[in-house]
Amino acid sequence: MNLTFFDQFSSPSLLGIPLILIAMTFPALLIPSPGNRWITSRLTTLQLWFFNLVTKQLMMPLDKKGHKWALILTSLMVFLLLTNLLGLLPYTFTPTTQLSMNLALAFPLWLATVLTGLRNQPSTSLGHLLPEGTPTPLIPALILIETTSLLIRPLALGVRLTANLTAGHLLIQLISTATTALFSTMPAISLLTLLILLLLTILEVAVAMIQAYVFVLLLSLYLQENI
Amino acid sequence: GPLSERPLMEVRLGELHTWISTCHVSPQGLLGAVQKAWSSYCDKYIHVRRGGPSGISMLLAGYCLLSYGWNYQHLRRHRWRKYH
Numbered sequence: 001m002n003l004t005f006f007d008q009f010s011s012p013s014l015l016g017i018p019l020i021l022i023a024m025t026f027p028a029l030l031i032p033s034p035g036n037r038w039i040t041s042r043l044t045t046l047q048l049w050f051f052n053l054v055t056k057q058l059m060m061p062l063d064k065k066g067h068k069w070a071l072i073l074t075s076l077m078v079f080l081l082l083t084n085l086l087g088l089l090p091y092t093f094t095p096t097t098q099l100s101m102n103l104a105l106a107f108p109l110w111l112a113t114v115l116t117g118l119r120n121q122p123s124t125s126l127g128h129l130l131p132e133g134t135p136t137p138l139i140p141a142l143i144l145i146e147t148t149s150l151l152i153r154p155l156a157l158g159v160r161l162t163a164n165l166t167a168g169h170l171l172i173q174l175i176s177t178a179t180t181a182l183f184s185t186m187p188a189i190s191l192l193t194l195l196i197l198l199l200l201t202i203l204e205v206a207v208a209m210i211q212a213y214v215f216v217l218l219l220s221l222y223l224q225e226n227i
Numbered sequence: 228g229p230l231s232e233r234p235l236m237e238v239r240l241g242e243l244h245t246w247i248s249t250c251h252v253s254p255q256g257l258l259g260a261v262q263k264a265w266s267s268y269c270d271k272y273i274h275v276r277r278g279g280p281s282g283i284s285m286l287l288a289g290y291c292l293l294s295y296g297w298n299y300q301h302l303r304r305h306r307w308r309k310y311h
Contacts, residue, residue, distance in 0.1 A: 012298050019297045026290055030283065032273055041274045043283065089287060091295040091302075177311065 012093060020101075023093045027082035051078070058220050066227045069220075076105070077216040084165060084208035088201070097169065099162045106157035109219050114150070117226025125226055153222065157215060164211045168204045175200060 012019045034044050055074045059067055080096065087094025095101050117125035129146040130139065175197045182190040238246045250256065272282035295302070305311070 012301060019294065022293065022297070029286060032269055035274065037274070039276065041276065042278045043273055086287075086290070089291050089294075091291055091298060093294060093298075173311075 011098065019093045020095050020098070023083065023086070023095045024101075027079060027086065030082060031078070054078070058216065061224055062220065062227060066220075066223055069223060072109075073216055073220060076109075076219075077212055080161070080212035080215055081209060084212055085205070087165065087169070088204055088208060094165055094169065096161055097166045099158060102158035102161045103154065106161075106215070106219075107154040110154040110157065110222060113219070113222045113226045116223075120227070128225055153218075157218060161211050161215055164207055168200075168207055171200060172197070172204060 031047060032044055034040050034048065040048065051074060054077055055070055058073050058077070059070050062069070083094060083096050086092055087096070129143050129150070131142070134142050175193060179190050179193040179197055182193060272278065272285065
């Protein structure tokens with residue numbers, strides 16, 4: 001049996017219970033509900049401030065009809081942010097490295113935006129398939145290209161998140177293996193690799209946050225076109 | 228007071244098995260105990276006016292330990308694997 005570097009991304013399970021269940025539900029524990037206190041605790045205050053900021057940012061370009069999407073987009077953003085960041089802790093499992101989960105998030109939401117557009121404003125939604133000012137001979141080709149671009153969006157959303165996180169975790173594993181392997185023979189090179197590992201970890205924290213934001217931002221953009 | 232009514236933190240180690248035998252073991256009882264434990268943890272460390280990083284850090288450390296335990300069978304054979 002040939003175990004490769006990609007084995008780290010198979011979902012681990014103990015006694016038949018997969019770890020992905022715990023990994024997906026644990027972020028809920030980190031967000032305490034505000035309760036009925038007048039002055040909330042420090043953690044709750046910070047979180048409420050953050051949620052307000054995110055909701056305002058996402059809902060600004062949308063008109064009133066789009067504000068129905070506020071809850072799902074904000075909760076999706078917070079979920080992706082927390083699962084991505086928790087995956088950087090030692091020994092933890094990142095559920096967003098599984099393509100199945102990311103496609104399961106991207107596909108229904110994208111489809112919902114497309115169907116909303118087709119139902120409420122069908123001619124405007126279909127009109128997005130042809131940019132303004134295209135020369136007449138190019139119209140058939142451009143419609144095909146724009147349709148393909150529309151249909152590939154959920155795939156792109158899912159694969160972007162998966163690939164970014166998987167590649168990041170893989171790089172961290174490879175470079176840390178190199179650091180420990182080099183430590184006994186060439187300590188100086190090992191220190192250089194350690195420095196690269198530190199910079200990479202900072203990058204991974206940034207990527208974890210940015211990828212969550214990009215996912216939700218693109219969904220809100222697709223919603224803007226169609227609402 | 229009597230053993231069955233004392234909370235867990237005030238039970239001595241030697242009396243632990245007697246205490247466990249006196250509590251109601253049922254799904255609702257267990258769920259209630261988990262709920263009570265979680266809310267007492269929150270009230271002690273998180274819903275405080277001047278809380279610090281300790282509340283969340285303990286949760287994260289516990290999560291790391293849980294993940295380590297879940298993966299233990301896989302991690303145990305790390306040294307002898309040919310391909311990581």
